[in-house]
Amino acid sequence: QVQLQESGPGLVKPSETLSLICTVSGGSISGYYWSWIRQPPGKGLEWIGYIYYSGSTKYNPSLKSRVTMSVDRSKNQFSLNLTSVTSADTAVYYCARETSGAAWHDYWGLGTLVTVSS
Amino acid sequence: DIQMTQSPSSLSASVGDRVTITCRASQGISNYLAWFQHKPGKAPTSLIYDASSLQSGVPSKFSGSGSGTDFTLTISSLQSEDFATYYCQQYSSYPLTFGQGTKVEIK
Numbered sequence: 001q002v003q004l005q006e007s008g009p010g011l012v013k014p015s016e017t018l019s020l021i022c023t024v025s026g027g028s029i030s031g032y033y034w035s036w037i038r039q040p041p042g043k044g045l046e047w048i049g050y051i052y053y054s055g056s057t058k059y060n061p062s063l064k065s066r067v068t069m070s071v072d073r074s075k076n077q078f079s080l081n082l083t084s085v086t087s088a089d090t091a092v093y094y095c096a097r098e099t100s101g102a103a104w105h106d107y108w109g110l111g112t113l114v115t116v117s118s
Numbered sequence: 119d120i121q122m123t124q125s126p127s128s129l130s131a132s133v134g135d136r137v138t139i140t141c142r143a144s145q146g147i148s149n150y151l152a153w154f155q156h157k158p159g160k161a162p163t164s165l166i167y168d169a170s171s172l173q174s175g176v177p178s179k180f181s182g183s184g185s186g187t188d189f190t191l192t193i194s195s196l197q198s199e200d201f202a203t204y205y206c207q208q209y210s211s212y213p214l215t216f217g218q219g220t221k222v223e224i225k
Binding site: 004106 | 150152154159160161162163164167168173205209212214215216217218219
């Protein structure tokens with residue numbers, strides 16, 4: 001059974017960089033697209049972007065200027081960096097796997113709350 | 119971006135009830151629609167993909183239908199473990215977008 005686990009700081013200061021890692025267990029990171037999705041408190045879900053196991057990426061245009069994703073196949077991990085954060089970036093951040101051949105998500109992490117505050 | 123509108127945003131139902139949730143896309147998405155369930159403190163779980171295909175391991179009380187812009191998720195007989203929030207997601211085009219969720223509560 002594939003499991004995903006998000007990790008990283010729960011508190012980030014405004015204007016700094018939010019950095020999260022997703023660790024994949026129970027399966028290989030190879031062959032799949034891996035997404036980051038977030039949900040601000042009381043609001044809807046927002047797809048941030050994906051990274052393919054090979055390293056290619058696609059980002060939501062709304063966040064593209066501030067987002068970078070990377071993958072470490074040796075550790076079965078992928079990561080998210082979001083720069084110049086503001087309070088609007090406070091959210092629960094989820095990592096998820098896109099199923100093979102279609103862009104719906106068959107496995108999700110539990111999510112991690114990141115608060116942007118000084 | 120394709121906007122996904124779910125209704126209702128919440129509903130109260132009793133065990134054994136038949137429940138229907140709708141999802142409307144702002145433009146046609148063929149059958150590129152998924153439904154998933156989210157319970158507090160747990161990872162979201164996939165229910166339906168391609169609008170009507172049941173994800174492996176999901177009980178047959180869940181069913182999906184629709185094509186184009188209008189879709190439904192039906193739970194044929196609600197059980198206690200089904201009280202959760204349900205979301206639709208389109209994957210016809212990027213950026214992927216989600217409905218705002220339907221919270222199913224106990225009456």
